[in-house]
Amino acid sequence: MPLIEEIQEDDKVEDMTCSLAEEKGIGSSPASEASVLADVSNKVQVVAAPISSDAKEKGKAVDVEKPKQEYFRLTKQFLKDHCKKMKLYTTPRLNDVLYLHYKGIYEIESLEEYTGLKCLWLESNGIKVIRNLENQTLLRCLYLHQNLIGRIENLEALQQLDTLNVSNNLIKRIENLSCLPVLHSLQISHNKLKTKDDIAHLIECPELSVVDLSHNKLNDPEVIDVFASMAHLRVLNLMGNSVIKKIKNYRKTLTVKCKELQYLDDRPVFPKDRACAEAWATGGPEAEKAERELWISKERKQISDSVNAMLKIRNQAEANRHNERLLAEHLAAGGDASGAPEVDPDSVDWLTGTATRLDNGETVQTEEGKQLEQLEYNAEGTTLKEPVKPLNEVTFEDLQIKPTEVQPPAESIYGNRKKNERTDTENFIDQIVKDCVASSPAEQSTTGKVLITELPDYEIQEISSTVADPGDMYADLPELEEIDEPLVEQTSIVEQERKSFTGINLIEEIPDDKEEDSMASLANMNSIVDTQLLENLITCDKKVGEVPAPNEFEELD
Missing domain, CATH: 3.80.10.10 (Ribonuclease Inhibitor)
Structure with a gap:
């Protein structure tokens, strides 16, 4: 619909009528004026819009609200x-x-x-x-x-x-x-x-x-x-x-x-x-259970029948292959085609390729079946030790599992290495003993090494008796009351100093030059300990007993 608006000025209408009259060439007669006004009213539809009292006072026209758009329609x-x-x-x-x-x-x-x-x-x-x-x-x-x-x-x-x-x-x-x-x-x-x-x-x-x-x-x-x-x-x-x-x-x-x-x-x-x-x-529910079991048995029978039918077709095809091979062999031997042997289709084993002849009951096998058995029973390619029995001749003893030899475990990559290797310390001690101890009196006299011999039985008994007495071991130990007081005071002072300093403080207070001196002193101490260890070992060997003269070995023996 066109917009509705009010025309307030009459001059506009008069101008429009004059222009239309000039176009049509109509004079100023009353009939001509009426026709021109009719044309103006057809072309310009003037509708007075409702004006409120406030708008009238202000002399303004109010537009009417536009109608809503209609819904979509099929055309x-x-x-x-x-x-x-x-x-x-x-x-x-x-x-x-x-x-x-x-x-x-x-x-x-x-x-x-x-x-x-x-x-x-x-x-x-x-x-x-x-x-x-x-x-x-x-x-x-x-x-x-x-x-x-x-x-x-x-x-x-x-x-x-x-x-x-x-x-x-x-x-x-x-x-x-x-x-x-x-x-x-x-x-x-x-x-x-x-x-x-x-x-x-x-x-x-x-x-x-x-x-x-x-x-x-x-x-x-x-x-x-x-x-x-x-x-x-x-x-x-x-x-x-x-x-x-x-x-x-x-x-x-x-x-x-x-x-x-x-x-x-x-x-x-x-x-x-x-x-x-x-x-x-x-x-x-009981009748439902019985009916369900009946349906299950029917389904199983249907599956077994389909499998048997498929096996029958396969066995017949395998029997035809055997018959063709036997016919070729019979013709090659100079026989007649009508007298060629045939196999029993029910005796065909399609997996191993075996079948039984109808004329003499001999079991025949295809080359493919022999190769399959060779690969299945012996992967190395050697011949079978025992022939395969037919299914109807298999006994309970044949089904028993035979014991097999236990294979030794494979040697690992560390198999060639010695299991009990001697450490460096043990080798070092053995070398020291070898250098310091003589193996015979002649070596002792020439090299000056210590000769260690076996102790007599009576000396071993004396040593064991002295060690076995526990009273002698604690005889020289002082009692608690005999401990000097300055020692207690000294230990208490050391404990107090130890408690008062933490590990962090001690590390922070050690300067670099002192740390180097301490490392040098520690190395010197280790060398001193090693030399003392060798000296003690040699002295211990000498203090074991007086070395007897060469003529005394005969008496000991």
Whole structure:
């Protein structure tokens, strides 16, 4: 609509009338003036705007509020442009599918020329009422989910409709679907269905086989009777409804009630499940257990039969290979093809390549089988020590595990190293003893080394008796009362000084020059200790006993 405004100055109108009169060449007669004023009123629509008292005083005009923009509407021109954009036919009747989802549509309209549609997408719009679909008589699939639809209606013209999706709407009752004779799939999840009466209309849909009622508000256990009355119900989804918790043995009950049910909620209903459910309905848990064991035995038998059939085919193929090889050998020996030997197909072992001849019962084996046995039983390539027995000749003793020789552990990288190596200290002491002790009197006389001999038995007894007496060991020790007092005072002073100084303070107080002097003194001390150790060792050897003269060795012996 054009903007509404007030023209306050009359001079503007007069100027406009004069200009129009000059253009038309009309004079100043009353009739001519009337015609000019009529043209001015047609071209310029002057509407007096409501003016408040304050505005009147100020002499200002007030603009009227602009009206709200209307919602998006389907038009024929928009549909043609949309088909061109989607690379569809610009001729409406040639299109069999039309995508109008997410367009902000509030009403279905302008579809009269689209008579050939078979699939119509109107998902995620603002549609409140289903209407204006009378010309879509060939429609098979209609998608109206995620809208604002509150009632199912106006679908009588869609006699070929097979799939209807009205999920995520505001529907409170299922109705007006009995007019669709070939409707097979109904998706009506996320709505406001509550009781048995709200879904009772499903019984009137004879061909309906797929029903999705998930995430509604169904809480009446009697809804099972509705599903039991549907003759062709094969797929049912009730997930997200509180009625599931109110039905005892929900899955078994629905399986027994709905004879044609093949898929319930999120998983299929297998023939085994149906047989066990029907056994449970007739005989309780014990009958269900027996039926389940029967099905398990049937499945095992079926698997074993299939495996045996496959083995039979494989054995027959292996027997044909043996027969061809025997025929070639028989012809090479000058025999007739009709008298060629054959093998028994039941005796063929395809793994080892062995078979039994029908004429003489001899066991034959293929070259591949021999190579396989050679690789399997002896990896080094030598011949087998014992022939392989047939399966029917194997005894219990053959199955016993024979003891094998224990292999010694592999020698490590440190195997060549000596286990008990002598240390450097021991070698040093041995060298000192070798240099200081003589091994014979002749060596003693020539080198001046100490000769150490064995002690007599009576001297060993005297030494052991003196060591064994514990009283003599503590005889020379002073008693506690005989300790001098200055020693106690000295130790106490040392302890006080030790407590008063920390390790950090001591380290900080030692200067560099003193540290060098202390290191030098420590090295000198070590050298002194080493020399004293050698001297003590030599003196100890000399003090062991007086060295007897050479003529005294004979007396000792």
